[in-house]
């Protein structure tokens with residue numbers, strides 16, 4: 277199983293930020309409203325994610341860690357040459373196969389917390405009692421310690437951390453109802469309280485996207501025929517800092533050609549060719565109208581009624597921009 281896990285890890289775990297992404301998504305899936313992301317040395321030394329979610333019961337700890345069956349490939353050396361096998365949601369098993377992973381958890385109904393860690397080539401799982409409030413902590417130490425080929429692709433701690441920070445930014449902009457703490461080498465880097473009203477959300481946007489963006493951005497808030505577009509956008513001349521571009525479809529961050537095209541078209545002549553628009557936008561539509569899994573890693577999306585979505589975004593933004601100018 278170790279081998280199959282490592283193969284899967286090749287797809288899902290590209291760098292420390294991908295570990296953080298998988299773990300945070302698990303925490304959010306578990307209903308967490310408070311997240312601590314504690315990083316050492318860009319995540320190459322340590323990644324600790326603590327949440328206040330539903331927790332994992334003692335007798336499910338083992339299952340959470342080892343899920344993969346054996347694969348056809350039989351040696352670790354083969355493994356390092358394989359890069360493109362499919363991956364299907366076995367994040368914990370994969371991550372624990374390329375790091376020293378410890379899982380500590382306590383569901384509300386359980387009296388005590390328990391800790392599980394997988395060791396050695398055969399990933400024997402050891403389970404022992406621990407102290408932990410309701411929720412889960414996952415600690416990932418020495419990422420890629422046993423896969424030198426992967427380790428070689430890691431950049432400097434600073435670069436790896438900047439990927440993590442960017443990810444946390446993206447996620448924090450998609451979940452205002454969650455409080456986020458990001459720590460690097462013992463220093464708090466971001467502390468974002470839950471933002472329940474528009475005022476607090478505006479503050480979070482300022483903290484994440486810069487004061488200039490927050491000051492000049494105007495709110496977009498349009499509903500039409502089961503679709504909605506809300507968020508903030510800036511008229512280019514008003515904001516000289518680097519462009520802020522975040523676009524979410526049904527809560528997931530996307531980089532989509534159709535949406536980018538619609539946004540540019542809405543700006544029209546307001547945007548000189550060399551200028552980049554700045555926006556934080558949330559498009560909400562019937563989930564049956566969109567396939568988000570076209571390519572999860574690439575954040576692509578397919579709209580069933582592409583024309584309609586495109587035109588809705590264009591007119592919603594044109595509307596907002598015309599109010600800006602008035």
Ligand code: ADP
Pocket residue numbers: 298302303306327329330331332340364365366367368369412
């Ligand atoms: P997947 O998310 O695709 O189910 P993972 O390997 O990411 O696979 O997680 C395995 C399982 O471990 C999850 O299905 C979930 O039951 C449990 N789990 C992982 N992380 C957490 C967490 N932070 N809180 C509660 N349960 C978790």
Ligand code: MG
Pocket residue numbers: 298301302365367368
């Ligand atoms: Mg998962």
